Amino acid sequence: MAQLDITDAVVTIDAMGCQIAVLRQIRQQRGHYLVALKGNQGALLEEVECAFKASKAQEVSEEWEYARSRFETRTCSILSAASSIDASFIKSWSGLQTLVKIESVRY
Structure with a gap:
């Protein structure tokens, strides 16, 4: 990744790339991330799950669609990381600012 110019770019990564070193490198190259x-x-996941249980989301959006003979609803909830999780996680996870939770239900 060091060869890529990711200045002001948003890098999206699946869970396998959710590693402190990877995210630190993205921030060092002046990029942003969504992982x-x-x-x-496990520890960060538990902290985030607790944050969403204990705090009211700052923003919530819901949408639905009908496709392939079924309905699906998706709810997106957003929390500020700084006001929702322990500061040690903020320090360890370079650039962590916002927590986003997507819930999907199919009928």
């Missing part, structure tokens, strides 16, 4: 968080980062 998926799953069980591979």
Whole structure:
């Protein structure tokens, strides 16, 4: 990634790329990131799950669609990382500012 000019670009990565060193490199190259968080980062995942249970989302958006003979609703909730999770996570995860939760339900 060091060969890429990612200045002011948003880099999206799946959960496998959700690593402190990867995100630090993106920030050092003056880029931004949006990553998926799953069980591979257990402590951070637990902290984020608790934050969404304990705090009211700052912003919520819901949409639905009908496709392939079924309905699907998606709800997107947003929290400020600084006011929702322990400061040690903010310090460790370079550039962490916003927590986003996507919930999907199919009928």
